[in-house]
Structures are given as structure tokens and as C-alpha cells.
Amino acid sequence: MYLPFDWTIRSAEPEDAAAIAGILHDCWPDDTPDIERITRLIRLGQHRTSCCWAGASCAGFVDAFRTISAEGSGRWEVDLLAVHENLRGLGIGTSLVLEAIETAPPDVDLARGLVRVGNVAAGLAFAMAGFHTEGVRLTLYTAAPLASKLALEAGHIVPVETFTYSGLWLEGVPSFGVLKAARIRAAALGVRQVGILVSAEYGEVCEAAGYAAEGVFRWWMRGL
Numbered sequence: 001m002y003l004p005f006d007w008t009i010r011s012a013e014p015e016d017a018a019a020i021a022g023i024l025h026d027c028w029p030d031d032t033p034d035i036e037r038i039t040r041l042i043r044l045g046q047h048r049t050s051c052c053w054a055g056a057s058c059a060g061f062v063d064a065f066r067t068i069s070a071e072g073s074g075r076w077e078v079d080l081l082a083v084h085e086n087l088r089g090l091g092i093g094t095s096l097v098l099e100a101i102e103t104a105p106p107d108v109d110l111a112r113g114l115v116r117v118g119n120v121a122a123g124l125a126f127a128m129a130g131f132h133t134e135g136v137r138l139t140l141y142t143a144a145p146l147a148s149k150l151a152l153e154a155g156h157i158v159p160v161e162t163f164t165y166s167g168l169w170l171e172g173v174p175s176f177g178v179l180k181a182a183r184i185r186a187a188a189l190g191v192r193q194v195g196i197l198v199s200a201e202y203g204e205v206c207e208a209a210g211y212a213a214e215g216v217f218r219w220w221m222r223g224l
């Protein structure tokens with residue numbers, strides 16, 4: 001809809017993983033994208049990944065997958081959105097978010113994307129694609145797994161495999177015990193990290209449980 005003439009968006013194939021990794025590296029130069037991991041996840045078919053192409057050149061991509069809320073409803077997580085640095089501001093980001101919506105399965109009620117406060121372009125791309133934000137600022141805290149023989153009740157945990165990591169999203173009101181329990185669960189599952197988004201009042205308990213602040217974000221959401 002917004003794309004420049006002769007550009008096209010297509011569903012990604014496993015062999016597009018190297019092009020996706022190239023865009024990831026362009027956007028986040030400190031990270032080393034794992035092409036095999038991206039290939040495997042595309043092949044598994046649980047993600048919906050779309051790439052924007054200008055001929056044989058990949059201009060950007062979007063990746064989305066399904067999670068389940070604590071209440072049991074399906075959510076469509078627009079997890080990664082990235083456009084090559086030289087090609088931004090042409091409508092590709094907005095078009096990719098719209099494409100991610102098109103690929104949502106029928107049993108999800110809500111699409112959402114997490115945008116760092118200050119990332120104006122990402123917020124605008126979601127807004128142009130019909131998303132809104134309630135403006136609540138949430139700090140992302142992450143922690144490493146914690147080896148322990150204890151198995152504690154860890155609240156609502158969402159296991160995720162994104163293109164960049166395997167981890168657990170911890171949801172709900174965090175207590176010290178729940179935060180620790182989630183780290184123990186992460187160790188048992190062999191994943192890299194636990195993440196939780198909290199309002200400012202929960203910062204201290206997160207830090208006490210061994211979590212570190214990664215930045216401040218807002219959810220952008222759209223009903224489906």
C-alpha cells in the first residue's frame with residue numbers, strides 16, 4: 001500500500017535467513033545474528049516472517065508469532081521489525097507491519113509490538129498501521145537463568161523463541177519469589193534469559209531478584 005513502485009513483500013523462505021541476518025546486523029551492529037537459528041525458525045513454520053524486496057535486495061523484514069495471555073486469549077506478537085538504514089522513511093516499515101497483521105492466524109484477538117521510548121520511527125510505523133498506545137512506560141528487566149533444585153510456582157510464563165534468543169517472558173505482578181522462580185525455570189528449560197516488563201514501582205524487587213534494567217518501552221496494540 002505504501003511501497004515504492006516495483007518493490008514487493010513476500011513471505012520469507014528458509015533460504016532468506018542470510019538476508020534477514022544482514023538487516024538485523026545493519027540495525028543492531030553489536031549483535032551477531034544466527035543464520036542457522038533464523039533458518040530453523042522459518043522452517044518450523046510457527047513464525048510468520050515477511051521480507052520486503054527490491055529485486056534481489058532485501059530492504060527489510062518483519063517477524064511475528066503467537067503467544068497466549070494469562071487469561072487464555074491469543075496474541076500476535078509483532079516481535080522484530082527492521083528496515084535497511086538507507087531505505088528508511090519510504091513507507092517500508094509501515095507496509096511490513098500491515099503485512100504482519102495480514103498474516104495473523106484467526107484465533108488471535110490482539111496484535112502488539114513493543115517499542116522503545118524515543119524510537120519515533122517505530123512508533124509512527126505502528127501508528128500508521130492502525131496500532132495505538134496507552135502511553136504506559138514499562139521498564140524491561142532481564143535476568144540470567146538460576147540453577148537450583150527448587151521448583152517454585154512462577155506465575156504466567158510465556159516461552160518464546162525469537163530470531164535473536166530463546167527465553168521466558170514473565171507476566172503479571174512480580175514478587176521476589178516469582179521472579180526467582182522464573183529464573184530457576186529458565187535454567188531447567190535451558191533458555192538464555194527471563195524478561196519482564198514492569199512499572200517503576202517494581203524496579204527494586206526486580207533488582208533484588210537479580211534482574212537488570214534494559215530500557216523503557218511502550219506497547220503498541222491493535223485489535224484483530
Ligand SMILES: CC(C)(COP(=O)(O)OP(=O)(O)OC[C@H]1O[C@@H](n2cnc3c(N)ncnc32)[C@H](O)[C@@H]1OP(=O)(O)O)[C@@H](O)C(=O)NCCC(=O)NCCS
Pocket residue numbers: 027081082083084087088089090091092093094095113114115116119120121122123124125128
Ligand atoms: C522502525 C523502522 C522499521 C521504520 O521503518 P521505515 O521504513 O523507516 O518506516 P516508514 O517509512 O513506514 O516510516 C514510518 C514513519 O516514521 C517516519 N520516520 C522514519 N524514519 C524516521 C526518523 N528517523 N525520525 C523520525 N521519523 C521517522 C516516517 O516519515 C513515517 O512517518 P510519516 O508516515 O508520518 O511520514 C526503521 O526505522 C528501523 O529499521 N529502525 C531500526 C530498527 C528498529 O528500531 N526497529 C523497530 C523496533 S520496535
